Amino acid sequence: MRGLPLAAWAYVCGVVALAAGLIATSSFAELDWSKLAVLALLFLVCDSAPARLNIARARVSLSFAASLASVVLLGPVGAALLGLVAVVTGQRFFAPVKRIFNGAQFALSGFIAGTVFDLLGGARFHPEQARWVENVIGPFLGALVTFVLVNLTLMGGVLLLSRQTTPREWLHESGQLAVGCLGYGMVGLLIAGLWPRVGPFAAVLVLLPLFIARWAMDQAYAQQQAHAATLAALCQAVETKDFYTRGHSERVSRGSVMIAQEIGMRADRVEAIRYAGMLHDVGKLGVPTKVLQKSGALTEEEFAAIQLHPMRGLEIVREIGFLDEALAGIMHHHEKMNGRGYPMGLAGDEIPEFARVISVADAFDSMTSTRSYRAARSIEEAVAELRRGMGDHFDPEMVEAFLRALDREGWEPPRPVVLPDDAVAETTQQDHDDPSRPLRVTGGDEVRHQ
Amino acid sequence: MTTSRIPARERAAWQTIDSGQLLLIATAGLFVVVAVTQVAAVGLHQPNVAIIFGVLIALGELFRMVMPGNREVAPIASAGAMGYALLVGVGPEGAPPDAPLGVVPAEHSALQVVAVTAVGMLVGSLPHIAVGRTPRPDAMARRLFTVAVIALCFRPVLGLDLAWYLLLAVMGVVVIGSCFTDVLIAAMIRAETVRARFGIALRDEISAKMALCAATSATAMLIAVATTAMGEAALLIFTVPILVTQFAFRRYAGIRATYLETVRALSRVTEVGGYVEAGHSRRVARLAVAMGRELGMTEEELLELEYAALMHDIGQLSLGDPIPGGATVLASPAEQRRIAELGAEVIKQTGVLDRVAHIVQLSSHPYRAGREPVGDSGERPIPPPLAGRIIKVANAYDDLVGDSADRDRGAAVLERLRLDSAAEYDPAVVEALSRVLDRRPRP
Numbered sequence: 096m097r098g099l100p101l102a103a104w105a106y107v108c109g110v111v112a113l114a115a116g117l118i119a120t121s122s123f124a125e126l127d128w129s130k131l132a133v134l135a136l137l138f139l140v141c142d143s144a145p146a147r148l149n150i151a152r153a154r155v156s157l158s159f160a161a162s163l164a165s166v167v168l169l170g171p172v173g174a175a176l177l178g179l180v181a182v183v184t185g186q187r188f189f190a191p192v193k194r195i196f197n198g199a200q201f202a203l204s205g206f207i208a209g210t211v212f213d214l215l216g217g218a219r220f221h222p223e224q225a226r227w228v229e230n231v232i233g234p235f236l237g238a239l240v241t242f243v244l245v246n247l248t249l250m251g252g253v254l255l256l257s258r259q260t261t262p263r264e265w266l267h268e269s270g271q272l273a274v275g276c277l278g279y280g281m282v283g284l285l286i287a288g289l290w291p292r293v294g295p296f297a298a299v300l301v302l303l304p305l306f307i308a309r310w311a312m313d314q315a316y317a318q319q320q321a322h323a324a325t326l327a328a329l330c331q332a333v334e335t336k337d338f339y340t341r342g343h344s345e346r347v348s349r350g351s352v353m354i355a356q357e358i359g360m361r362a363d364r365v366e367a368i369r370y371a372g373m374l375h376d377v378g379k380l381g382v383p384t385k386v387l388q389k390s391g392a393l394t395e396e397e398f399a400a401i402q403l404h405p406m407r408g409l410e411i412v413r414e415i416g417f418l419d420e421a422l423a424g425i426m427h428h429h430e431k432m433n434g435r436g437y438p439m440g441l442a443g444d445e446i447p448e449f450a451r452v453i454s455v456a457d458a459f460d461s462m463t464s465t466r467s468y469r470a471a472r473s474i475e476e477a478v479a480e481l482r483r484g485m486g487d488h489f490d491p492e493m494v495e496a497f498l499r500a501l502d503r504e505g506w507e508p509p510r511p512v513v514l515p516d517d518a519v520a521e522t523t524q525q526d527h528d529d530p531s532r533p534l535r536v537t538g539g540d541e542v543r544h545q
Numbered sequence: 546m547t548t549s550r551i552p553a554r555e556r557a558a559w560q561t562i563d564s565g566q567l568l569l570i571a572t573a574g575l576f577v578v579v580a581v582t583q584v585a586a587v588g589l590h591q592p593n594v595a596i597i598f599g600v601l602i603a604l605g606e607l608f609r610m611v612m613p614g615n616r617e618v619a620p621i622a623s624a625g626a627m628g629y630a631l632l633v634g635v636g637p638e639g640a641p642p643d644a645p646l647g648v649v650p651a652e653h654s655a656l657q658v659v660a661v662t663a664v665g666m667l668v669g670s671l672p673h674i675a676v677g678r679t680p681r682p683d684a685m686a687r688r689l690f691t692v693a694v695i696a697l698c699f700r701p702v703l704g705l706d707l708a709w710y711l712l713l714a715v716m717g718v719v720v721i722g723s724c725f726t727d728v729l730i731a732a733m734i735r736a737e738t739v740r741a742r743f744g745i746a747l748r749d750e751i752s753a754k755m756a757l758c759a760a761t762s763a764t765a766m767l768i769a770v771a772t773t774a775m776g777e778a779a780l781l782i783f784t785v786p787i788l789v790t791q792f793a794f795r796r797y798a799g800i801r802a803t804y805l806e807t808v809r810a811l812s813r814v815t816e817v818g819g820y821v822e823a824g825h826s827r828r829v830a831r832l833a834v835a836m837g838r839e840l841g842m843t844e845e846e847l848l849e850l851e852y853a854a855l856m857h858d859i860g861q862l863s864l865g866d867p868i869p870g871g872a873t874v875l876a877s878p879a880e881q882r883r884i885a886e887l888g889a890e891v892i893k894q895t896g897v898l899d900r901v902a903h904i905v906q907l908s909s910h911p912y913r914a915g916r917e918p919v920g921d922s923g924e925r926p927i928p929p930p931l932a933g934r935i936i937k938v939a940n941a942y943d944d945l946v947g948d949s950a951d952r953d954r955g956a957a958v959l960e961r962l963r964l965d966s967a968a969e970y971d972p973a974v975v976e977a978l979s980r981v982l983d984r985r986p987r988p
Contacts, residue, residue, distance in 0.1 A: 223647065225638035228778040278789070285771070285783055292709060292774045300767040304760035304786035311756065311793035318800040321897040322807060328894035329811045332862050335891075377811075380818035380862070407817050414810045417803050 103256035107196050110249060114175070114199035117206055121172040131173055133295050135180045137161045141302070142184045144309075157305060159242075159276055161298075162205055163283025166238050167231070168290055170218065171209025178202035200249040208242035222291045235284050243276045279305075330373050333380055337387070337523050339466055340376075342509055348372030350456025350497065353504060357496040358452075364420065368449055371421030375428050375453050376528075378408025387523035390468075392535040401527050401534065402437040405429055424449025428457060429527070431488045451490040455481065455497050458489070461528035463508040468524060472531070474506060480531050488530060563737045566683040569730060573686035576693050580659035590652040594635050597777050599665040601625035601784065606669025608791065613801045614753055614844055616731070617684040620794070622669065623691070624761045624787045626662040627723070628768030628780075630655070630696035631716050633703060636776025645706050648773055655696035662692050683734055691727045695719055716769065720762040728754055741838055749844040760790045805851075812855035820861040822947055830854035832939040832981065833932075839977040840931065850932045853904035857936050860888030860905075874944040878909075885909035907933040908940070912971045934971040938962060938978055941970070955982060 099107075141157035158181070165177040178201030182194050212218065217234025220227055247269045254260045260268075282301055289297030330344045351372035355365045379387075382404050386397045393401070409426045412418055418425075427441060427450035434442030462477040472480075478498060485491040527534055589595050605622025612618055634640075634648030644650065653661075666689065670680045698719045707715065728750045736746035764787040771783040812826040833854040837847050861884055876884070889906035892898050907929035928934070945958040959979055966972040 222775065223637060225636065225776070226778070228775050228782065232782075278785075281782070281785060285767070285785070288775060288779065289767075289771060293713060293770060296713065297770075300763050300770065301786055303763040304767075304790045307756050307760040308786075308790040308793035311790070311797045315793065315797040315800050318797065318804055321895070322800060322804040324895045324897050325804070326807055326811070328891060328896075329808075329814070329859070331894060332859055332891040333814055335863050377814060378817065380814050383819075411813050411817055412810055415803070415807050417806075 099257050103253060106252055106256050107192065110203065110252075111195055111199040114179075114202040114206075118172075118175055118179070118202065121175070123172065125170075126173055126176075127169065130168060130290075131165070131176060134161055134165050134168070134177055137164075137295070137298050137302075138177055138180050139184065142181060144306075157279055157282070157302060157309075159279040160282035160286060160302070160305075162201065163208070163235075163239055163242060163280045164286040164290070164298075165283075166205060166209045166212050166242070167217065167235065167284065167287035169209075171206045171213065174205030174209040175202040178205040196253065200246060203249065204242050204245040207245050208238040211241045212238035222288050227288065231284075239277060239280045239283075243273055243280060246276065247273060326370065326373060330377065333377050339464065339523060339526075343460055343464065343528075344373045344376060346460045346509065347375060347453065347456045350459060350506075351452050353500040354452045354455060354493055354497045357500045358492065367417075367419065367421045368424065368452060370418060371424040371449055372453055372456060374408065374412050374418075374421070375425050375457065376404070376408065377411055378404040378406065378425075381407035387525050390524040393525065395536060398534060398536045401525070402429075404527070405438055420447070420449055423447035424453050426450070428453040430454070432490055433487050436488075446490075451493050455489050455493045457528050458484070458530045459497065459506075460509075461526055462531055463506070465509070465511050466526050466529065469532070471508060471511065474501075474508065484530055563734075565737045566686075566734055569690065569734065570682050570686045573689045573693075576659050576689065577663040580656040580663065583654075583656045584660040590654070590657060591635060594632070594651065594772075594777060595629075595653065595657065595661050597780060598625055598629040598632075599661045599668075601780065602629075602662055602665030603669035606666050607672055609669075610791070610795050610798060612753065612757070612794065612798050614749070616753060617681050618754075618757060618794075619669075619688060620757060620761045620764075620791045621784065621787055622666065623688055624764040624768060624784070626658070626665070626688070626692040627695055627720065627762065627765030628772070629653075629661060630658045630692055631699055631719070631765060631769035632772060633712060633769065634773040636772070636774070636779075638776055646709065646773070650703070651773070653700075655693070655700040658696035658700070659689070659693050662689055687727065687730050687734070690730065691723050694726050695723045698722070713766070713770070716766050720766060724755075724758040724762055727758065739838060742841055745841055745843055753844065757790070757794060761787065764790070805848075808852055808855050812859070815858045815861055818862065820864070821858050824948060825943055826855050826858060828943050828948075829857065829936065829939045832943065832978070833935050835981040836935050836939060836974065836977045837932065839980055840935070840974070842931070846932065849901050849904065850935060852898065852901045853908065853932055854936050854939065856892055856901070857888060857905050857908055857940060858884070859891050860884040860886065862891070863887045874941045878911075881909040904930060904932040904936065908936040910937075911969045912937075912966070913968055928971075931971075931974075934974050935977075938970050938974045942978060 138158045138161040141161055165174045179198045181201045182198035212234050215234035215237045217231050220230045251265045285301045286297050334341050348369050351368045352365055355368045382400050386400050405426050427447055430436035430441045430446045432443055434440050459477055462472045465471045481494050485494050602622045602625045605619050605625055609619035632651040634650050637648050640649045666685055702715050732747040732750040736743045768783050771779040815821045816823050830851050834847055834851050837850045885906055889902040892902035910929045942958055946955050962970055962975050966975045
């Protein structure tokens with residue numbers, strides 16, 4: 096936090112001063128200190144084990160539940176005091192200034208939410224009265240939304256002022272965060288409702304399932320990572336045979352994701368295309384090694400063997416249920432817009448969107464990689480080749496999207512291949528992905544270009 | 546895990562029911578008949594509460610899910626039914642001033658709990674049947690039985706007019722007891738269906754279900770206490786924790802299944818590449834898991850064994866050309882070892898399957914890799930891990946028998962493996978293979 100801009104420092108000091116002022120001027124006469132102490136303990140326990148979301152730097156913790164419970168049980172002043180506990184949170188790697196700011200913003204959020212709850216009339220009802228849930232749910236929702244909004248706004252303020260995020264990014268992320276915060280905040284009502292009957296035991300009953308759910312989510316996350324790693328390793332194994340194509344699937348996967356994000360695909364489809372890109376060439380294993388190693392023109396049969404590889408790939412991955420739309424991408428990634436591709440000869444919009452995306456990334460990586468018959472081409476040359484193929488071979492929309500993403504994010508081409516000297520090294524002479532040097536097929540007398 | 550499903554594909558669901566399951570289903574059925582008759586005779590107490598809980602149970606059954614290891618669970622339905630069994634009162638509204646705890650007491654009997662649960666489960670199962678998914682009577686019977694145990698233990702306690710804290714303590718004890726009943730019954734059934742030892746099945750059940758059981762029980766108590774204190778409206782929002790739990794576990798189960806599916810599918814790359822015979826990896830995996838179970842491996846070990854068996858030939862991808870016939874058993878020991886090393890290298894790349902890589906690496910080693918002491922220290926080399934020895938035997942058997950269903954050929958190969966055992970193969974593992982083969986249905 097040392098390199099904070101002046102504006103951010105001023106902002107942080109302002110928030111802290113405001114919180115300190117509010118608390119200093121409040122009266123603590125009616126506060127139930129023992130209840131506050133128990134809730135504070137609960138807050139600490141929850142805050143020290145925050146849940147992982149799919150956003151790397153932000154975490155939502157169950158401490159929201161404790162805060163919202165305190166809004167109902169203790170009122171604005173109690174909620175503000177409880178927020179201060181965030182200063183001594185058990186989360187690691189928190190610089191002192193972050194801790195203080197965090198405490199201040201929780202205190203402010205709690206105070207404002209508590210005030211809203213009182214204004215909406217929530218404080219008039221008591222959990223032991225009849226119809227408490229029905230009466231209190233409205234004011235509680237008001238307080239909950241206020242709490243989350245104030246919290247996210249204060250947080251966003253410091254991130255924006257210290258230039259750690261852009262407004263667009265923040266809006267996108269806080270949208271996802273808000274769902275988690277609202278859900279956990281809702282739990283506060285459950286704790287508050289049961290408190291008069293069973294005391295802190297209410298928290299145990301409510302939070303135990305949630306902690307177990309969190310544990311299961313962590314397990315799921317670990318499995319997901321393991322799954323992705325395994326998939327990548329197996330794809331790599333398929334490539335090891337050929338020195339020149341190592342890392343090809345990884346890079347095609349990256350390129351496809353760049354295009355998919357650029358054309359605004361939904362997150363789950365982007366995920367699917369990541370796998371499709373990785374697996375697009377697995378069927379190449381079914382092509383006999385001698386065909387790939389042959390230099391010079393191929394016979395019709397040999398060319399047919401190469402043309403079959405998308406189908407062989409599909410055969411392997413067909414049973415992987417989650418791939419779903421990605422299967423079409425794998426099968427058709429060698430179709431051309433003019434209908435002269437393979438295996439089905441689809442044209443234009445008949446070609447599945449995934450296939451049109453992968454096709455561009457595939458060709459680009461092939462051109463920017465070293466091949467046995469030529470050195471790697473420069474990015475400019477490859478871009479020119481893609482432009483030449485627009486409309487005929489590639490979908491112009493996808494090429495444009497790729498070029499935009501390329502401008503923004505750049506591309507790291509593979510390092511030049513250095514072949515080891517022993518005879519084990521296998522290289523191929525044929526690259527079916529390279530649009531700048533189509534496979535040559537001998538058909539009768541003349542040499543046909545495919 | 547996989548082996549238990551194989552016979553089910555060939556026979557109708559009711560034919561796979563073992564005697565233990567039958568006993569359980571019959572007991573649960575008897576409970577239901579008695580409960581429904583009794584309720585029909587005396588009428589439903591507090592019908593609106595019964596209906597709300599019935600709907601919750603039906604919804605929970607609708608959203609039941611399958612956990613790893615083919616275990617069917619319905620956390621929402623279980624929590625709802627258990628909550629109904631533990632219900633003390635139905636809220637403060639309209640309660641007489643002198644009522645215990647200040648709420649209207651819940652009047653339903655244990656038998657009404659069983660009846661409502663059974664009807665809810667049945668209604669929730671109808672959509673499943675409508676789309677052609679056969680219900681699992683043993684899993685449903687087990688859930689019903691657990692609820693019945695809670696109801697029969699807890700409902701009589703209500704007559705004692707205990708204070709809140711005592712009631713909570715009794716609830717806790719009953720709920721924990723029911724968790725153990727559930728796990729015990731599940732382990733008994735599992736031991737019978739997959740032919741595992743009871744102790745191992747119990748351990749598997751506990752590690753697979755304890756977390757979910759705890760979450761379900763806590764929510765059941767939450768539902769009971771909340772509905773008692775605040776009336777039926779509370780029921781709706783107090784099911785939130787179990788909804789979150791169900792979501793999390795469903796996701797976990799989904800990813801686990803996907804993972805296995807992916808490894809199974811990608812293990813076929815060696816077949817498509819012409820390195821091994823079609824279906825080799827899967828047959829080896831199936832055989833290996835059956836043998837591992839026979840030899841008393843736990844579920845976690847079986848999963849690793851299955852992964853290792855599926856990927857044991859992946860090292861061949863690094864070979865230039867397939868070895869003739871793809872049968873590694875016919876390759877020279879040095880070559881076998883190299884394939885295993887290369888395969889382990891690939892698997893290590895994942896960064897998460899180190900133990901699987903270790904199994905694959907050692908699966909090519911002979912059982913007694915020179916029992917004579919090595920070096921000066923007099924240390925004997927450690928034999929490969931059990932999983933590696935199993936894969937070695939399963940691989941050799943499948944390489945020599947292949948897809949053929951000819952029993953004479955199988956018997957001859959088994960004899961050959963027996964002759965080689967002690968030096969090349971672990972005799973205990975070969976015997977396990979023989980028992981597994983004996984049990985296979987005759988074509």
